[in-house]
Amino acid sequence: MTLKDLGFNKSAQKLISLEREGMKVGRVIVEHKERYLIQTPENIYQAEITGKLRYSAESRADLPAVGDWVTFSVFDDNAAIIIEVMPRYSTLERQAVNKFGEKQIIATNVDIAFIMQAVDHDFNLNRLERYIAICKSSYIRPVIILSKTDLIGQEKVTAIIESIHKRISNVSVYPISNETYTGYEELKETITAGNTYCILGSSGVGKSSLANNLLNVPKLKVNAISNSTSKGKHTTTHRELMILPEGGVLIDTPGMRELGIAGDSDSIDRTFDQISILARNCKFKDCTHTEEPDCAVLEALESGGLDQSTYENYHKLKREQAHFSSTVAERRAKDKKLGKLYKRIKEEKDKRR
Known part of the structure; x- marks a missing residue:
């Protein structure tokens, strides 16, 4: 087996350096409740993450996932500790x-x-x-x-x-x-x-x-x-x-009955390329395709050139994505505010000492 057999392709090579002194490099093939299996061309290792990696993670997305390339150290025949999650290309x-x-x-x-x-x-x-x-x-x-x-x-x-x-x-x-x-x-x-x-x-x-x-x-x-x-x-x-x-x-992957949009608005535009192409002829560059005059999308909808179901699903996903983005922004603002509060409390405690 080679690294190419594990999916180490040109996209990975652009981001990932395999030169890690004293560390092994492998790919996460199974994830289950912060326990992982890592595969290398030579072996499969059972692994956990370091406490430093766990506590420095700002969200679950910063922890290893199936498909990740990771560096790790071996402390037993097939037991390992994950040190670093390498950059992801997707x-x-x-x-x-x-x-x-x-x-x-x-x-x-x-x-x-x-x-x-x-x-x-x-x-x-x-x-x-x-x-x-x-x-x-x-x-x-x-x-x-x-x-x-x-x-x-x-x-x-x-x-x-x-x-x-x-x-x-x-x-x-x-x-x-x-x-x-x-x-x-x-x-x-x-x-x-x-x-x-x-x-x-x-x-x-x-x-x-x-x-x-x-x-x-x-x-x-x-x-x-x-x-x-x-x-x-x-x-x-x-x-x-x-x-x-x-x-x-x-x-x-497990079956998914709920599939919420977590990407950016542009990904929806790229999905509905028929609407994106029509939008080039709208009168306003920031046209929402809902009520504006001289909207090429609404004109195509009225003439039958655009399917009603496509139009409705486009706006449904746009609304969902916008709501998700606003919620993320609100959470970040809240976390930032809490962070400042904790810092002030810590400074006050230090002054009393």
């Missing part, structure tokens, strides 16, 4: 569940995200656009995978693909079946050594089956869809990085 993240204003890291140093939806019950264009906005906020290339195509006819599969291309441009779509392996040859041709891939999607869409089939081993547990609710059962309970036999690295 961070796939979402708004933390039930913690508005906080981000949750899904995976790091990802090149391509496989966004997976099942054609039988899970397919949703609005949700696809949400996933793509999250990917584009970190400049990760999205690829759409439609699973369970064996459950519907080819005519319906073609209609779904056409509906995607009508609303989402410049994103590849691969229809597959985890049962018949239809579409796998085309998908595998896109996987190259050195790249890191991440599977995103709701529970029950076939993410674990996809990973198993790409790995050529029954590594991940697979459960069936609930017949009563048509919702997926959680099978992957943690994030894990795996090396593919054809080259490339794959990160499987």
Whole structure:
């Protein structure tokens, strides 16, 4: 095994120096409650973080995550302490569940995200656009995978693909079946050594089956869809990085039913490129595309050149992103105020001594 097998590609090389005197360099392949597995070309180590790294972290995002390159020291045959998290060239993240204003890291140093939806019950264009906005906020290339195509006819599969291309441009779509392996040859041709891939999607869409089939081993547990609710059962309970036999690295993630936007506003504009192109012809540069005169977006909406659902989802994500950003700003201001208060209290205590 080499560093390239672990995903050390050109993007990583630009940011990461492997010259760490007395330290080993490896990649986090499993994370579970601040305990980690680190892989190097020679070995796998069980690791924890130093107290200094834990207490200097301003948020959870500063701690190691699956996909990170880290430096570490070994104190036993396969036990280690993580010293430093190296710079990330991409961070796939979402708004933390039930913690508005906080981000949750899904995976790091990802090149391509496989966004997976099942054609039988899970397919949703609005949700696809949400996933793509999250990917584009970190400049990760999205690829759409439609699973369970064996459950519907080819005519319906073609209609779904056409509906995607009508609303989402410049994103590849691969229809597959985890049962018949239809579409796998085309998908595998896109996987190259050195790249890191991440599977995103709701529970029950076939993410674990996809990973198993790409790995050529029954590594991940697979459960069936609930017949009563048509919702997926959680099978992957943690994030894990795996090396593919054809080259490339794959990160499987737990199913996500909540997917809050945590990126910047530009990532939404890059997702809805049809609206972005139309906006160039708006009368006002800061047009919100809601009520302004001579708005090219509203004109296209009225004439039927822009889909109503696309327009509504665009504004929904914009509002969500704006609210998230304001909440982050409020939290930072509050933390800064508390920091000044603690500093003043400490200074007063020091004077009394």
